[in-house]
Amino acid sequence: MPxxxxxxTVIAAAEAAQARTADEADDIETDFSVRLxxxxxxxxxxxxxxxxxxxxxxxxxxxxxxxxxxxxVLNRSVVNPAxxxxxxxxxxxxxxxxxxxxxxxxxMRYVLQVEPVASAPVETVVRSLAPAIRxxxxxx
Numbered sequence: 001m002p003x004x005x006x007x008x009t010v011i012a013a014a015e016a017a018q019a020r021t022a023d024e025a026d027d028i029e030t031d032f033s034v035r036l037x038x039x040x041x042x043x044x045x046x047x048x049x050x051x052x053x054x055x056x057x058x059x060x061x062x063x064x065x066x067x068x069x070x071x072x073v074l075n076r077s078v079v080n081p082a083x084x085x086x087x088x089x090x091x092x093x094x095x096x097x098x099x100x101x102x103x104x105x106x107x108m109r110y111v112l113q114v115e116p117v118a119s120a121p122v123e124t125v126v127r128s129l130a131p132a133i134r135x136x137x138x139x140x
Contacts, residue, residue, distance in 0.1 A: 032088045033134040037126045040078060040102050044110060045122060057106045067103075075099050090137045097136050105129060 043049045044057075060067035079099055083090065090098075105125070108114040117125065 032082065033130040033137065034126055036079065036082055036098070037102075037105075037129050037133060038122070039082065040074075040105070041122045041125060043078070044106060053106070054110050057103075057111055060103070061107070061111060071099055071103060074102060078102075088137065091139075094137050094139060098133055101129070101133060101136065 044053045056066070056070040056073060060070040075096070079095055079102075082088075083095060105117075108117045109125070110118075112118075120128075
C-alpha cells in the first residue's frame with residue numbers, strides 16, 4: 001500500500017516529530033492538543049485533502065453509516081497515530097471524545113458554516129479549541 005506525503009498518517013507523524021523538538025511545549029498534552037487541532041484543520045483546508053475530508057463530513061450528515069466511516073478514518077488516521085507518536089496516554093473514552101469534538105468542529109465550520117466559526121482564522125480556532133481538547137484528554 002503506497003504512502004502519500006499528504007496522508008493523515010504521514011502528516012500526524014511529521015507533526016509528532018515537530019512536537020518532540022518544540023521548545024515552547026510545556027507538556028505533551030498541551031503540545032498534542034494544539035497540534036492535533038492544527039493538523040485536523042490543515043487536512044480540511046489543504047487543497048490536496050480538502051475535497052475528501054469535506055466529502056466525508058457532508059456524507060456523515062445524511063447517513064449514519066457514512067458518519068461512522070468518517071469517524072473511523074479520523075480516529076485511525078489522525079487521532080490515534082498522533083497520540084501514539086507524541087506519547088499521549090489517554091483512555092479510549094477520552095480519545096473518542098476528542099474525535100467527537102473534531103467532527104463537531106468540521107460540521108460547524110464546513111457543513112453548517114456557522115459564523116463566526118466558519119470564517120475564523122485557523123489559528124484562532126486552534127487557540128480556542130485546544131484547551132477543550134486538552135481538558136478532555138486530562139479528564140478535567
